[in-house]
Amino acid sequence: MLFHVRMDVRLPADLDPGERDALLAREKAYSQELQRDGRWPHIWRIAGEYANFSVFDVESGDELHQLISGLPLFPYMDIHVTPLATHPSDIRA
Amino acid sequence: MLFHVRMDVRLPADLDPGERDALLAREKAYSQELQRDGRWPHIWRIAGEYANFSVFDVESGDELHQLISGLPLFPYMDIHVTPLATHPSDIRA
Amino acid sequence: MLFHVRMDVRLPADLDPGERDALLAREKAYSQELQRDGRWPHIWRIAGEYANFSVFDVESGDELHQLISGLPLFPYMDIHVTPLATHPSDIRA
Amino acid sequence: MLFHVRMDVRLPADLDPGERDALLAREKAYSQELQRDGRWPHIWRIAGEYANFSVFDVESGDELHQLISGLPLFPYMDIHVTPLATHPSDIRA
Amino acid sequence: MLFHVRMDVRLPADLDPGERDALLAREKAYSQELQRDGRWPHIWRIAGEYANFSVFDVESGDELHQLISGLPLFPYMDIHVTPLATHPSDIRA
Amino acid sequence: MLFHVRMDVRLPADLDPGERDALLAREKAYSQELQRDGRWPHIWRIAGEYANFSVFDVESGDELHQLISGLPLFPYMDIHVTPLATHPSDIRA
Amino acid sequence: MLFHVRMDVRLPADLDPGERDALLAREKAYSQELQRDGRWPHIWRIAGEYANFSVFDVESGDELHQLISGLPLFPYMDIHVTPLATHPSDIRA
Amino acid sequence: MLFHVRMDVRLPADLDPGERDALLAREKAYSQELQRDGRWPHIWRIAGEYANFSVFDVESGDELHQLISGLPLFPYMDIHVTPLATHPSDIRA
Amino acid sequence: MLFHVRMDVRLPADLDPGERDALLAREKAYSQELQRDGRWPHIWRIAGEYANFSVFDVESGDELHQLISGLPLFPYMDIHVTPLATHPSDIRA
Amino acid sequence: MLFHVRMDVRLPADLDPGERDALLAREKAYSQELQRDGRWPHIWRIAGEYANFSVFDVESGDELHQLISGLPLFPYMDIHVTPLATHPSDIRA
Numbered sequence: 057m058l059f060h061v062r063m064d065v066r067l068p069a070d071l072d073p074g075e076r077d078a079l080l081a082r083e084k085a086y087s088q089e090l091q092r093d094g095r096w097p098h099i100w101r102i103a104g105e106y107a108n109f110s111v112f113d114v115e116s117g118d119e120l121h122q123l124i125s126g127l128p129l130f131p132y133m134d135i136h137v138t139p140l141a142t143h144p145s146d147i148r149a
Numbered sequence: 150m151l152f153h154v155r156m157d158v159r160l161p162a163d164l165d166p167g168e169r170d171a172l173l174a175r176e177k178a179y180s181q182e183l184q185r186d187g188r189w190p191h192i193w194r195i196a197g198e199y200a201n202f203s204v205f206d207v208e209s210g211d212e213l214h215q216l217i218s219g220l221p222l223f224p225y226m227d228i229h230v231t232p233l234a235t236h237p238s239d240i241r242a
Numbered sequence: 243m244l245f246h247v248r249m250d251v252r253l254p255a256d257l258d259p260g261e262r263d264a265l266l267a268r269e270k271a272y273s274q275e276l277q278r279d280g281r282w283p284h285i286w287r288i289a290g291e292y293a294n295f296s297v298f299d300v301e302s303g304d305e306l307h308q309l310i311s312g313l314p315l316f317p318y319m320d321i322h323v324t325p326l327a328t329h330p331s332d333i334r335a
Numbered sequence: 336m337l338f339h340v341r342m343d344v345r346l347p348a349d350l351d352p353g354e355r356d357a358l359l360a361r362e363k364a365y366s367q368e369l370q371r372d373g374r375w376p377h378i379w380r381i382a383g384e385y386a387n388f389s390v391f392d393v394e395s396g397d398e399l400h401q402l403i404s405g406l407p408l409f410p411y412m413d414i415h416v417t418p419l420a421t422h423p424s425d426i427r428a
Numbered sequence: 429m430l431f432h433v434r435m436d437v438r439l440p441a442d443l444d445p446g447e448r449d450a451l452l453a454r455e456k457a458y459s460q461e462l463q464r465d466g467r468w469p470h471i472w473r474i475a476g477e478y479a480n481f482s483v484f485d486v487e488s489g490d491e492l493h494q495l496i497s498g499l500p501l502f503p504y505m506d507i508h509v510t511p512l513a514t515h516p517s518d519i520r521a
Numbered sequence: 522m523l524f525h526v527r528m529d530v531r532l533p534a535d536l537d538p539g540e541r542d543a544l545l546a547r548e549k550a551y552s553q554e555l556q557r558d559g560r561w562p563h564i565w566r567i568a569g570e571y572a573n574f575s576v577f578d579v580e581s582g583d584e585l586h587q588l589i590s591g592l593p594l595f596p597y598m599d600i601h602v603t604p605l606a607t608h609p610s611d612i613r614a
Numbered sequence: 615m616l617f618h619v620r621m622d623v624r625l626p627a628d629l630d631p632g633e634r635d636a637l638l639a640r641e642k643a644y645s646q647e648l649q650r651d652g653r654w655p656h657i658w659r660i661a662g663e664y665a666n667f668s669v670f671d672v673e674s675g676d677e678l679h680q681l682i683s684g685l686p687l688f689p690y691m692d693i694h695v696t697p698l699a700t701h702p703s704d705i706r707a
Numbered sequence: 708m709l710f711h712v713r714m715d716v717r718l719p720a721d722l723d724p725g726e727r728d729a730l731l732a733r734e735k736a737y738s739q740e741l742q743r744d745g746r747w748p749h750i751w752r753i754a755g756e757y758a759n760f761s762v763f764d765v766e767s768g769d770e771l772h773q774l775i776s777g778l779p780l781f782p783y784m785d786i787h788v789t790p791l792a793t794h795p796s797d798i799r800a
Numbered sequence: 801m802l803f804h805v806r807m808d809v810r811l812p813a814d815l816d817p818g819e820r821d822a823l824l825a826r827e828k829a830y831s832q833e834l835q836r837d838g839r840w841p842h843i844w845r846i847a848g849e850y851a852n853f854s855v856f857d858v859e860s861g862d863e864l865h866q867l868i869s870g871l872p873l874f875p876y877m878d879i880h881v882t883p884l885a886t887h888p889s890d891i892r893a
Numbered sequence: 894m895l896f897h898v899r900m901d902v903r904l905p906a907d908l909d910p911g912e913r914d915a916l917l918a919r920e921k922a923y924s925q926e927l928q929r930d931g932r933w934p935h936i937w938r939i940a941g942e943y944a945n946f947s948v949f950d951v952e953s954g955d956e957l958h959q960l961i962s963g964l965p966l967f968p969y970m971d972i973h974v975t976p977l978a979t980h981p982s983d984i985r986a
Binding site for chain 9: 767769771772773788789790791792
Binding site: 439441473474475476477478 | 617619626675676678679682683689690693694695
């Protein structure tokens with residue numbers, strides 16, 4: 057099923073630049089692996105903010121939590137999940 | 150460009166059932182026409198609420214406002230728009 | 243999977259008493275049928291408020307939305323859904 | 336009587352990993368002891384967040400505060416308690 | 429045990445004056461009976477607002493909800509309950 | 522006159538334990554002196570939170586501010602004051 | 615003592631114009647009488663809003679509530695009171 | 708001086724269409740007159756909402772309030788004003 | 801023209817006491833100079849909080865910003881400004 | 894198209910003064926370059942706050958995000974973007 061997720065990143069201003077770069081590289085790789093296997097079908101930057109709206113496609117709340125809590129940036133993010141359903145007007149439903 | 154839109158429907162409890170059905174039928178037709186021509190690429194029901202998350206793909210704020218303010222349900226909805234950008238981790242970007 | 247749901251009831255003050263009683267009787271029957279078939283395992287009154295916290299156990303967001311939007315009181319409620327996962331400290335997990 | 340509790344964990348990013356592991360081990364042991372003796376009948380992870388919804392079953396507000404303020408993570412959590420009552424539609428009431 | 433309760437009254441502006449007076453008289457009698465039997469030990473007006481802070485002393489969440497939902501003004505109030513515990517500095521504890 | 526006060530304590534996690542104990546001892550002594558002389562007639566712990574609801578009985582806003590700003594924990598608290606009046610249903614009024 | 619008060623007026627759109635004019639005339643007379651006797655020393659319009667910031671100078675919370683609840687517009691206003699104290703930098707203190 | 712103003716329009720759903728059209732025509736004429744004389748230099752629609760961001764250029768808070776409270780839609784709008792100053796980076800300052 | 805200002809002070813808990821005293825002395829001198837020249841006609845402590853409500857009387861938003869941003873405590877304050885206008889019931893208007 | 898942007902600056906109190914001056918100089922140069930090429934047509938200080946309201950004129954959400962995230966102060970700002978459209982009453986439209 058689908059879940060809508062908003063993630064707001066709060067990196068400490070004094071994070072070591074090298075550590076920061078490594079963290080962001082791991083985050084990108086982690087995200088792209090989930091995008092490729094179909095479990096993270098959408099990710100958009102919120103224009104002007106260090107934040108994103110994403111859609112996840114998983115089997116359960118447990119799988120969703122496992123994926124999100126495994127994000128390298130998880131300790132630095134505020135996250136809010138909204139469960140989705142098929143909209144009756146959706147032409148692809 | 151892409152815009153993320155949340156729409157919350159507040160229909161008056163005393164709306165005439167026939168009027169309500171006609172209104173919802175027009176809303177559905179209007180939405181599906183925009184979905185078919187590619188300007189409303191995503192619409193999801195927020196599970197448990199009379200609300201949706203949508204993504205619009207339009208040329209400008211003017212076009213976006215024209216589409217949304219033309220919705221048959223527009224007078225009965227609270228709407229909030231968030232502009233989107235390409236996420237640097239998006240594998241389709 | 244499990245979903246946590248908060249429901250706040252806002253009945254119009256001028257609702258006909260007979261209509262109100264019939265509505266509440268249908269709500270109770272609907273809720274108890276879902277409790278009996280295991281899809282609504284918990285329902286608690288929030289003390290002092292016309293509101294409840296509930297837990298639903300369903301297969302998908304679609305099933306959840308179908309159950310909630312079918313509630314006789316649905317047009318009169320504010321509803322917020324939070325998806326749940328197994329807690330690592332849960333002794334029953 | 337029953338209380339609904341939401342706990343949001345805010346661990347400092349620079350907490351020593353060994354100290355953190357010890358803290359979480361003590362938290363788990365503390366929670367499981369209360370689950371086993373029946374005073375913490377439900378605990379669910381909020382999917383995607385470092386937070387939980389719990390239900391406590393205690394004799395009084397004093398007992399509730401003693402249990403919650405004794406949590407090893409108490410200094411690192413935002414906590415909100417809502418008192419519960421039996422719902423008139425609850426089939427187990 | 430003790431519960432802190434905030435009640436905000438929202439009477440409809442078009443309520444019949446006679447009906448309003450009768451309602452308020454019943455509310456006062458109901459409240460004073462509970463004050464006399466010790467279950468509503470404190471009630472204060474919030475200065476400048478049609479609202480009160482109260483403290484209830486009851487056996488359980490069920491008893492609390494029964495008392496509050498029986499208030500003649502209950503359909504016209506927003507109510508929020510906070511459970512209390514003994515403060516370690518309280519000289520009467 | 523009476524004032525309702527909510528105090529939320531935010532002690533820094535890295536406060537020296539000895540300093541913390543001394544601070545809390547001074548806070549307790551200060552509070553109990555005001556309770557004994559009748560100016561702090563009520564103090565309740567908010568169950569599950571490091572916070573209290575209190576009622577102060579003082580001559581003026583100046584006296585109230587002098588008492589609250591003199592609290593040893595004042596630099597570590599969020600405080601909100603609400604002025605009270607006699608409730609027309611209060612049987613002790 | 616001094617109290618800071620914010621008042622937001624919410625007149626029903628369908629109020630009879632004659633009734634509205636009479637109501638506002640009574641409000642003005644009531645306010646000016648209190649201004650003249652010194653108990654309502656300041657009243658400012660909040661620019662662009664149907665609202666005001668006021669300062670009252672009264673003996674007690676009871677007197678404050680009596681004055682405010684006697685306002686002809688009281689049933690149509692949202693009101694919030696903040697108790698004031700002398701500021702240590704005030705040159706007139 | 709300059710003021711930033713947000714206006715949210717809340718027209719009643721049952722407003723007579725003729726009355727509504729006349730009201731909107733008067734609002735447009737009123738706004739355009741102020742735009743032409745330089746006191747309302749900017750007005751933008753908030754995309755997707757029945758709302759606008761505006762900038763007013765007036766001599767005083769009194770003049771601002773007179774202009775805004777004279778808007779034909781004033782009784783149907785939520786309005787919030789923010790005073791502006793020259794930004795030190797503004798190349799036109 | 802007049803502006804209503806709320807200032808909330810957030811001094812860091814670890815500020816050097818000597819530095820703190822010097823800062824507060826400079827703040828007081830700065831405030832009193834503006835009070836004496838008539839541009840800061842009112843300042844009240846919000847009872848129980850490290851905050852004040854003030855009224856400024858200045859020529860423009862630019863002058864207001866220059867005065868406020870020059871406050872020695874400016875880097876440590878949350879500030880919110882509301883523009884004022886003459887109230888039609890004000891007997892001094 | 895046009896976007897309305899609010900930026901709130903939160904510089905750490907312990908930022909090195911030299912570093913701070915250099916940062917602000919780079920911010921100013923960056924902003925003025927965008928003002929000169931027409932992509933940042935308006936910038937106003939919010940009177941009394943370390944914040945601004947701006948209007949950007951860009952081709953897309955991607956261009957907007959690139960400009961804003963490139964601001965030297967970006968890591969120290971809370972930013973909120975609102976998409977704009979032509980207002981039907983705008984005399985310049």
